[in-house]
Amino acid sequence: MKLLTVNVGRPKVAEYTDAPGGATGIxxxxxxxxxxxxxxxxxxxxxxxxxxxxxxxxxxxxxxxxAVYVYGREDLDFWERELGRPLANGGFGENLTTSGLDLNSxxxxxxxxxxxxxxxxATSGRIPCRTFAGFLGEKGWVRRFTRQGVxxxxxxxxxxxxxxxxxxxxxxxxxxxxxxxxxxxxAVTTERELLPRILAASEALHEEELRIAREYVAxxxxxxx
Numbered sequence: 001m002k003l004l005t006v007n008v009g010r011p012k013v014a015e016y017t018d019a020p021g022g023a024t025g026i027x028x029x030x031x032x033x034x035x036x037x038x039x040x041x042x043x044x045x046x047x048x049x050x051x052x053x054x055x056x057x058x059x060x061x062x063x064x065x066x067a068v069y070v071y072g073r074e075d076l077d078f079w080e081r082e083l084g085r086p087l088a089n090g091g092f093g094e095n096l097t098t099s100g101l102d103l104n105s106x107x108x109x110x111x112x113x114x115x116x117x118x119x120x121x122a123t124s125g126r127i128p129c130r131t132f133a134g135f136l137g138e139k140g141w142v143r144r145f146t147r148q149g150v151x152x153x154x155x156x157x158x159x160x161x162x163x164x165x166x167x168x169x170x171x172x173x174x175x176x177x178x179x180x181x182x183x184x185x186x187a188v189t190t191e192r193e194l195l196p197r198i199l200a201a202s203e204a205l206h207e208e209e210l211r212i213a214r215e216y217v218a219x220x221x222x223x224x225x
Contacts, residue, residue, distance in 0.1 A: 001100040001169040003114055004073055005030035007090030008053035016134020017057070025054035026135045028090035030097075033164020037118050039157040040067050043207075049157050050095045057131070064156050065123045065206045070096045071152035072103045078150065083138065093132065094152055098169060103153045104182040109204030111173035117161030119172065124206035125151035125185030146189050153181045154206065177201055188212055196222045 009025035017024040025048075036051040043063025047055035055062035071094035076087045089097035096114070110122045133141035145151075179201035187194035188209050195216040202210055 003165060003167045003169055004097045004099050005089040005165050006033060006035045006163060007095055008050055011054050011056055017131040019057035023056045024131050025056050026093040026131055028093055030089050034162035036162050037157060038160035039064055053095060066154045067157045068120055068155045069094045069152060070098055070155060072101055073097055073099045075150045104150060106153050106181045107175055108179045108184055108201035109175040113170045113172050115161055115163040115167035118163050119159035120155035121158050121204055122153050122181060123156050123204060124154050124209055125181045149182055149185055151185050184209060
């Protein structure tokens with residue numbers, strides 16, 4: 001299990017984003033290390049947790065619960081076959097491209113040590129947006145990505161540190177529940193009846209997904225609609 005590349009994005013004006021100022025940082029490219037990673041602060045005020053990376057739309061991206069976005073090389077390879085074109089590391093706008101890890105089976109609250117010091121904690125999957133679809137230029141991409149559910153994972157920073165390509169990744173904590181990144185993603189997108197289940201991961205779940213799950217249970221009860 002290792003880190004293949006650290007990827008950062010610079011602001012780029014693009015017609016496919018509705019972010020304030022019309023710019024996006026989704027076009028991320030590998031950089032040489034070491035790269036510092038730290039907690040960027042709350043959503044709306046904090047941006048990326050990865051030094052040198054840009055988050056242009058603070059309404060929907062960045063902040064502590066989305067400090068670092070991780071995607072597996074194995075999943076990029078899957079999409080290469082599906083789309084019939086090459087996808088470089090960083091090609092989905094991910095900060096870290098990994099090898100040897102199943103991001104979809106990662107538990108909410110699972111913690112990774114990357115390199116000697118950095119510790120990350122999984123919070124959610126990635127909800128596709130208009131900018132992601134426009135960047136890839138694939139018709140019907142939001143629906144297709146959602147249906148496939150191979151989302152990668154967002155992480156918050158527990159312990160800051162410096163990382164570089166080739167660093168080892170170690171799973172240092174797995175919580176005592178079965179709420180995976182994939183399950184939480186399905187719950188907030190296509191299978192709302194799963195929302196009560198993801199409350200088992202409430203201590204680590206992305207704050208917005210936690211709110212959605214609690215509101216659902218308040219309205220429909222733990223058994224759902």
